[in-house]
Amino acid sequence: DAGVIQSPRHEVTEMGQEVTLRCKPISGHDYLFWYRQTMMRGLELLIYFNNNVPIDDSGMPEDRFSAKMPNASFSTLKIQPSEPRDSAVYFCASNEGGVKLFFGEGSRLTVL
Amino acid sequence: GQQLNQSPQSMFIQEGEDVSMNCTSSSIFNTWLWYKQDPGEGPVLLIALYKAGELTSNGRLTAQFGITRKDSFLNISASIPSDVGIYFCAGGGYGGSQGNLIFGKGTKLSVKP
Numbered sequence: 001d002a003g004v005i006q007s008p009r010h011e012v013t014e015m016g017q018e019v020t021l022r023c024k025p026i027s028g029h030d031y032l033f034w035y036r037q038t039m040m041r042g043l044e045l046l047i048y049f050n051n052n053v054p055i056d057d058s059g060m061p062e063d064r065f066s067a068k069m070p071n072a073s074f075s076t077l078k079i080q081p082s083e084p085r086d087s088a089v090y091f092c093a094s095n096e097g098g099v100k101l102f103f104g105e106g107s108r109l110t111v112l
Numbered sequence: 113g114q115q116l117n118q119s120p121q122s123m124f125i126q127e128g129e130d131v132s133m134n135c136t137s138s139s140i141f142n143t144w145l146w147y148k149q150d151p152g153e154g155p156v157l158l159i160a161l162y163k164a165g166e167l168t169s170n171g172r173l174t175a176q177f178g179i180t181r182k183d184s185f186l187n188i189s190a191s192i193p194s195d196v197g198i199y200f201c202a203g204g205g206y207g208g209s210q211g212n213l214i215f216g217k218g219t220k221l222s223v224k225p
Contacts, residue, residue, distance in 0.1 A: 003113065042216070042217045042218065101155075105152070
């Protein structure tokens with residue numbers, strides 16, 4: 001069975017550029033989560049969706065970050081404009097409810 | 113915000129040794145989970161604990177949900193080289209919400225053959 005699929009796996013961009021990260025959750029999972037991982041802060045929840053509706057976006061750092069889920073099989077996390085401090089690994093995870101999360105392989109973002 | 117204190121931060125052990133790591137919090141959680149992350153990969157769930165005092169095993173791994181609901185322990189017996197990775201604890205189910213987890217900073221395990 002296909003797991004959570006994220007793209008791109010790696011992105012290097014320059015400060016000020018727009019970054020779009022993509023996620024395809026596991027089929028049938030109606031919860032989708034975006035996490036950010038850094039050395040300093042570890043894994044932090046940014047936002048999560050239930051049935052394509054954003055439920056809690058209190059972890060989104062600032063207005064430069066936005067996330068959408070136009071349908072059950074696709075979500076995006078956008079950063080505009082990007083800054084060097086946004087460099088991190090961004091994980092998407094999904095589940096059917098409850099606490100067991102299934103993570104993708106992550107998107108490593110480097111902002112120069 | 114809520115935080116989990118995970119220790120130790122790193123461990124260097126010999127193959128065959130047993131490993132213990134723990135996680136504590138000032139807050140109560142309804143669920144404790146343990147994940148493992150290999151380099152360049154996402155975290156993978158190892159064990160989920162749902163009841164205070166629960167002791168659950170998964171092969172050579174054993175985890176316990178503390179009685180106070182503020183801590184959890186993970187033990188790995190007879191370590192092997194493929195146990196290398198970062199182990200994360202996570203607390204869930206706080207404030208009535210199940211899906212958003214609070215993660216510890218991780219324990220990096222190195223196993224010398």
